[in-house]
Amino acid sequence: MTAAPEHDVVDLLSADHREFDRLFRELEGLLGRTGADDLRRKRDLVDEVTIGIVKHAVAEETQVYPRVEADVDREEAERSKHEHGEAEETMKRLERMDPEDAGFDDEVRTLIREIREHVVHEEGRMFAELRRAFSSEQLTAMARDVERVKAIAPTRAHPLTPNEAGVRTVLGPVASLLDHLRDAVSGRGRHSG
Numbered sequence: 001m002t003a004a005p006e007h008d009v010v011d012l013l014s015a016d017h018r019e020f021d022r023l024f025r026e027l028e029g030l031l032g033r034t035g036a037d038d039l040r041r042k043r044d045l046v047d048e049v050t051i052g053i054v055k056h057a058v059a060e061e062t063q064v065y066p067r068v069e070a071d072v073d074r075e076e077a078e079r080s081k082h083e084h085g086e087a088e089e090t091m092k093r094l095e096r097m098d099p100e101d102a103g104f105d106d107e108v109r110t111l112i113r114e115i116r117e118h119v120v121h122e123e124g125r126m127f128a129e130l131r132r133a134f135s136s137e138q139l140t141a142m143a144r145d146v147e148r149v150k151a152i153a154p155t156r157a158h159p160l161t162p163n164e165a166g167v168r169t170v171l172g173p174v175a176s177l178l179d180h181l182r183d184a185v186s187g188r189g190r191h192s193g
């Protein structure tokens, strides 16, 4: 992913969407395969895309959706949060499964479908609205806010050390990562971590 400093928030979030799709396409090539290397790779890809989606979703929910909700399109913000919630439930089921479990591949298919549908909705409606409703300066500032939230989270699975903000973000349960990240953004994590 490129890190051009003046990307606006639509460019930035769209680049994340393309990255999720790249991981999904590799995952799709592994569905139905049961070799040891294939199973390991499926687990790694699911973990990687889960971390990416969680960071992206929390950044959107804290830095972008509230502004859409307040000033642009309440219904679209509500729908987007609901769609995040559904994908979150799928990711929680996946993290409790082993890739050799019956049903793992079906849950992967569910996650891929949920995220692809959400991306179509988001890019087709909300992103167009963002570009209409906000100036390029505002959209660039929003991109910096999104980058800041994403930087709080770990980039790899199972990091057990506190990040720069002094907040311990532990990936294991998706729920735990989500809670820690949301707390860190809101400042509540200072007391619970």
Ligand SMILES: [Fe+2]
Binding pocket: 013, 017, 056, 060, 119, 122
């Ligand atoms: Fe998104």
Ligand SMILES: [Fe+2]
Binding pocket: 057, 060, 080, 084, 118, 122
């Ligand atoms: Fe989203």
